[in-house]
Amino acid sequence: MHLKRVVISKVKPTLQKSIIEVYCMLFPECLRIADLGCSSGPNTLTVASKILDTIDLTCRCLNKKPPVFQVFLNDLPGNDFNTVFQSLPSFYEKLEKQKGAKFGPCFITGMPGLNSQPYMAEL
Numbered sequence: 001m002h003l004k005r006v007v008i009s010k011v012k013p014t015l016q017k018s019i020i021e022v023y024c025m026l027f028p029e030c031l032r033i034a035d036l037g038c039s040s041g042p043n044t045l046t047v048a049s050k051i052l053d054t055i056d057l058t059c060r061c062l063n064k065k066p067p068v069f070q071v072f073l074n075d076l077p078g079n080d081f082n083t084v085f086q087s088l089p090s091f092y093e094k095l096e097k098q099k100g101a102k103f104g105p106c107f108i109t110g111m112p113g114l115n116s117q118p119y120m121a122e123l
């Protein structure tokens, strides 16, 4: 678990740079995030959350209205999506507390199925 956190923090600067570049090139009304191999645990929403933080900060700096977010959490059908869904109310509550009611909205969905590129988070 610790190693995953280390990996997430190592890729964070690259992830942030890429997200800002893509966002500022397109200024999309809706931003879709796919986490391929999201698992069900303390890290499940970490990468998506870091992307939301980055976009929130960028929008504040540029005085732009934040886009709508759609987050697709993919993992194998045996993944414990129920636990992930049960964590969503507190995730949404935290999001509203930190970023205000005008942020998003952010819709999170579970996508059980075998993908051909596990362990990747994409825009």
Ligand SMILES: C[S@@+](CC[C@H](N)C(=O)[O-])C[C@H]1O[C@@H](n2cnc3c(N)ncnc32)[C@H](O)[C@@H]1O
Pocket (backbone or CB within 6 Å): 004, 036, 037, 038, 039, 040, 041, 043, 044, 074, 075, 076, 079, 113, 114, 115, 116, 117, 118, 119
């Ligand atoms: C190392 S864990 C990473 C979990 C999570 N992203 C994290 O950072 O804690 C890899 C996850 O990918 C899932 N996985 C492996 N192969 C997959 C595939 N072909 N399609 C979808 N998910 C897959 C596993 O079930 C597992 O939950």
